[in-house]
Amino acid sequence: MTGESQAGARRTRDRRDRGTSSLLRAERRTAYGLLLPTFIILAIIAAYPFGRVVYSSLTNAKFASSQPTSFVGLDNYRTLLSFTIRELPARRDDAGQVVRQDGRVQYESAVSVLPRSPQRYRQVFQFGLLGKRYVLGAISADFIRAVWDTVVFTVIAVALETVLGMVIALALASNFRGRGLMRAAMLVPWAVITVVSARIWEWMLQPTRAGLFNALGSYLGLSDGRTDFFGNPTLQLPSMIMMDVWKTTPFMALLLLAGLSTIPSEYAEAAKVDGAGVVRRFFGITLPLLTPTLAVALIFRTLDSLRVFDIFQVVLGNQRYSMASFAQDMLISRRDMGLSSAASVTIFVIIFVFAILYVRSMKVDTQ
Amino acid sequence: MRKILILALAAVALAAAQAQTVVTVATGAVGQELELSRAAAARYMALHPDVTVNVLETPDLTDNRQALYLQMFEAQSSDVDVFQIDVIWPGDMAEHFVDLYDYGAREVADQHFPAIIENNTVDGHLVGIPWFTDAGLLYYRTDLLAKYGFAGPPATWSELTSMAKTIQDGERAGGNPDFWGFVFQGNSYEGLTCDALEWVSSFGGGSIVSPAGVITINNPKAVAALETAASWVGTIAPNGVTSFDEESARNMFQAGNAAFMRNWPYAYSLGNASDSVIAGKFDVSPLPAGPDGSPAATLGGWQLAVSKYSKNPAAAADVALFFASYDEQKIRAVEGSYNPTVMALYQDKDVLAAVPFFGSLYDVFINAVARPSTATAPDYAAVSRAFYTGVHSVMTGQATAADAVAEIEADIEDVTGFPTGQP
Structure with missing residues (x-):
């Protein structure tokens, strides 16, 4: 179904609803009443624990510890999801020549090109593209x-x-x-x-x-x-x-x-x-x-x-x-x-x- | 009349059931640990009929055991009263345990090695009573060393490498294609931290983080140590050693398929059991040294701690102190070659007769290298994780030793904020 036809269908339905009998409305109320226990159970076993997890993901809580926790906003998500791509320079010897081993260019170690502060990026993997070498780094590699x-x-x-x-x-x-x-x-x-x-x-x-x-x-x-x-x-x-x-x-x-x-x-x-x-x-x-x-x-x-x-x-x-x-x-x-x-x-x-x-x-x- | 009798009996039984105090002890199940703990529990119950002691089996891998414990602490569960805790945990877990000095530990504390008591004391509270201590040892096959003309165990890692190669080549040519020179703990877990600390320390590469709180792992000697260890994988050690724990190594050595093994003392009495094919054909020595270092053995060992969430802390403490007493440690030493923490037992005739190396290697045990758990508390677990993950990547060939130590250094810096330096 396209978006337009969906909207159209909704309009027709709304028009129909306005003209519905009181009987239908009463039935609908009963239906909600019958569904209520399910919603309550869902709220207790799903929504509440999930809400707790979302809440603690915004704090610096330490597991199994009485250490006080504080609100840190989206810091945890930043730590988890930040990544960067850097080009790896070829390794050069003292004379400035590119170091080769078995005919293959040797590259600097990823640690030297990935940012160190404010948080350190670790290598996830390296890849070659158009004759250059890149490293994908992430805080939580x-x-x-x-x-x-x-x-x-x-x-x-x-x-x-x-x-x-x-x-x-x-x-x-x-x-x-x-x-x-x-x-x-x-x-x-x-x-x-x-x-x-x-x-x-x-x-x-x-x-x-x-x-x-x-x-x-x-x-x-x-x-x-x-x-x-x-x-x-x-x-x-x-x-x-x-x-x-x-x-x-x-x-x-x-x-x-x-x-x-x-x-x-x-x-x-x-x-x-x-x-x-x-x-x-x-x-x-x-x-x-x-x-x-x-x-x-x-x-x-x-x-x-x-x-x-x-x-x-x-x-x-x-x-x-x-x-x-x-x-x-x-x-x-x-x-x-x-x-x-x-x-x-x-x-x-x-x-x-x-x-x-x-x-x-x-x-x-x-x- | 009969009815009354039955009623009376039922009442007595009910009263007895109510008076029963139940104490649950969470212990390890590596080697004979579980049987020994059950036997100790039975002895305690014979002396104290009003107490039931349950022994709960916990996972083999230290890291998994820690996971289980932390979940219980987070839930403040009273299901377990006494916890067997690793030598590296008192600092991290202290807040969940009672002070055993409040339950009569003061009279017995001075029987134990002072260094371990100090390790288990946090802010003046004794959070665990030492149960057994551990140090890494080199197990070697005396019969095979003699067969290939070696006078004694290797003193250096390079000697071990060449001896292992000779024996491995000879045994394979002699009809055992599954034979390997050397097995150890190479999986990515706390055990690898222990093994790798021994390599690094014996090469003169320091102890990851110095007691003064300086990160020393990024040094050429540590790199040399890790390169040496990585060169064993697939040559004198099986490729699969990178997923070995204590029991995988012991199974292979005890099946007669390895010339050398790095392990804790517990493997000694199991190797000499009547059903072992290598009984009487092996011995232990200190681990080899690096080119210009001296041998190093990582300090291990376990303590008994009483949960703060226990419903019967007094009874639980009594059980813990009983398990760690002179007599009980003696039984564990004789039957299971678990190193006592009670100093006097190292002069005990029965203990020395059962496990002669407790006397001859006494120096190894008291000079063992501690993991940097005190300097890095409460972040030791994260520090160790950074270390063993880095070492594991070298062992599996995913990283060079030089890159790995730089990574480890930076990781530990992130966790602790300590300065870096040379050992």
Whole structure:
């Protein structure tokens, strides 16, 4: 719906409302009355705690301390979100020549170019552009990195879960013996407590041949049996994604399976009579009819995945953070409740943005 | 008549239940800690039938344990009465504990090492009674050293590197492809601060922040120490060592898959247990020294503190003092090789028979290097985090040692506002 037609619809509705009977108004009052308990409960369990977090994000509160706190305005947000891009000069020797090593230009260390005061900027990452080298610095480099990592983790994991979940759902939707058993078995990973499954994966991914993956890898001659899945920075996110896909694909499959069962089989049969192949039937009939279910499933998974905490905390600890495990670490090791709250509010905003994007792009709200 | 009897019995049972005081002790579960604490609790309950002592298991990683404790303090929870606290925490957590001097600790305090009592005293209050002390040690395989013709444990890190390489190459050629030269605590957590402080200090690179409050980490000797340590990863130490904690290192060493290990004393009695494949085949020595430094061992150790939010602080304090008493520390020393904090136990015949190195390495324990928790209180946790994150980035090859120490220096400057200087 365009903005104009929405406005038009509202005008028509308003005109209609003015002419409504007293009966309708009485019904509306009853409806609000019935909704009131829900609003009160929401206010207590959601609005109040959220308000507290927003409030403490504007203070310098220290966690588990009786130290007096004061109001610091938006300082915590400034600390969290400030970033800068600086060009890195090439390193020069005493004669003013550019230092090269193996033919590659060496650059000054990022510490020397990033601002130091009033607050220090740390390197998030470096990148090359048009033959020059730049560094992205942030006051809370860990947080910027955590946001980036969490978004990458979410996009890849949810995409894989959707595709695999769809395949499983389509397979389980067909009629075959033992379908009930298969449906139940499929849910096992989802039923395991995340902390437990994270530990199981930690053991399977051990950096020695005591771990299943390294044992298999060395047995099949694919690796030296010493791959460090959790210590090697390039393997950390893929390992996390693998664990998450294993764990939550069943959830995706279950939701899609429910959606599939609502599509009448007559449509597919009719298309079959008209000569449509399997692929055509899937993209022409099943997928469009499944879109509302898919949208709900995607929203669930994406929002859930953006606030991922447990697997990062259990497996990577302080090595690498998700947005949520960063907020927890700020609370514990820095005992900085203000900054931690500000991080939580920022996570909330990011998730909110994702939710709106989804609702808009998948048109969930239209009938 | 029978009914009355039953009623009477029920009344007695009810009265007994009401009189029961419950004291919950939060302890660690590394190695034998949990079993030893449960046994101690049973002994206390045998002496005091009116008290029930529950032992609560807490996470292995110091940092996770701290997270749990802080959440309880924030909620002012009375669920736990006695907390096992790290040697670096008294300054940061003092406000949540009672003064044990108010509960009879004054008579026993002078039995313990004065330095630890001083560490646990904040503004004149004794916030924790010392339970056991720790210092980093080098564990080495006596049988393998003999097999490859080495006379004794390495005195310097470069000796350790070459010995580890020789043994590792030999053992791998001899049919054990999973063998490594050296294991230690390389994960990004407080344990890495302990290990890395030993490297830096033994190279003559200072103790991160000096006791006078000067940030000294950015110096060439510290850089050399970190470069040496980073060179071990993937050569004499497994690549995965950058995600090892105490127990990962011990598991590997105790399975017979490592020649050297840096660990705390607790691994000694476990390594000599009857089901251990290396029982009787290893010994401990002080950690090696750097090129122009002397050996350094990080001071560790744990105290028992009584929560201010406890419903029965008197009973809780009594349990804490019982756990930390001469007799109980003796049992822990003999059965679990936990270093006593009661000085007299280092002359005790039974203790020395069970754990001979308590006598021979006495100097290591009393000269251990303290982490800069006093100088940086109440910001020690943030200082340590800056240090171990920086060191970890060097170990995983993400940063050069020189860049990392500059970063660490600047990070600690931000947290504490201290001046910088050379050690």
